[in-house]
Amino acid sequence: MFNFSILKIIDEAILPAFLVVGAKIGGVLIVTKLFALDFTLTQSSFFSIPLIGYSSSDSLTVVNTVSSILTTMMVMLGLGWVLIKAHHFHASHIHPKLATKLAQNGLENLIQDSFEIYHQALVWLSLLWFTFFLSVTQFYYGVLAAWAVIAILAFGLILSLIFILDVKKEIDLGELASEDLGKV
Numbered sequence: 001m002f003n004f005s006i007l008k009i010i011d012e013a014i015l016p017a018f019l020v021v022g023a024k025i026g027g028v029l030i031v032t033k034l035f036a037l038d039f040t041l042t043q044s045s046f047f048s049i050p051l052i053g054y055s056s057s058d059s060l061t062v063v064n065t066v067s068s069i070l071t072t073m074m075v076m077l078g079l080g081w082v083l084i085k086a087h088h089f090h091a092s093h094i095h096p097k098l099a100t101k102l103a104q105n106g107l108e109n110l111i112q113d114s115f116e117i118y119h120q121a122l123v124w125l126s127l128l129w130f131t132f133f134l135s136v137t138q139f140y141y142g143v144l145a146a147w148a149v150i151a152i153l154a155f156g157l158i159l160s161l162i163f164i165l166d167v168k169k170e171i172d173l174g175e176l177a178s179e180d181l182g183k184v
Helices: 002-034 057-088 096-104 114-140 146-183
Strands: 039-043 050-054
Touching: 002 057, 002 114, 050 057, 057 114, 057 146, 114 146
Parallel strands: none
Antiparallel strands: 039 050
16 A cells, blocks of 8 residues: 555646646746846756856846746646635535536546545645745755745745645544444
């Protein structure tokens, strides 16, 4: 079971990782073009990845701040979708009327069990907190605005709390079910 769970996490992490990296790269390119910033391209020795250098540290800070916020927004969208599924389409506590409507409209695949939802949430929460710790590091080195770190932290705490509330709801339902079984 443990190996299957690790494989499930890896499987669930592929698309989110590409989306987050794409948001960061896209943010860098969009901000560089939008603000017409002076830059130079150099080639690194690490897999021949092109590196972008900016003529001023202010340009680097602006690009990095905006691209970090866009990256965080991508993570928030992904995690937000998982949290919506956790609260409204969770198989353990979906309202019967909603389940019926979804089935009538051929959307019953939106209903997911705890195994699926919690693996997805683990991936997105990991990306969110990785983004936060990366932003703290970037702030420490002076290439990210302080307000961006605070915003990422605030969103991280809020979304983590919402997820914790869903896990608590799941635990309470499990305890209630085990009490009912004990009465039989």
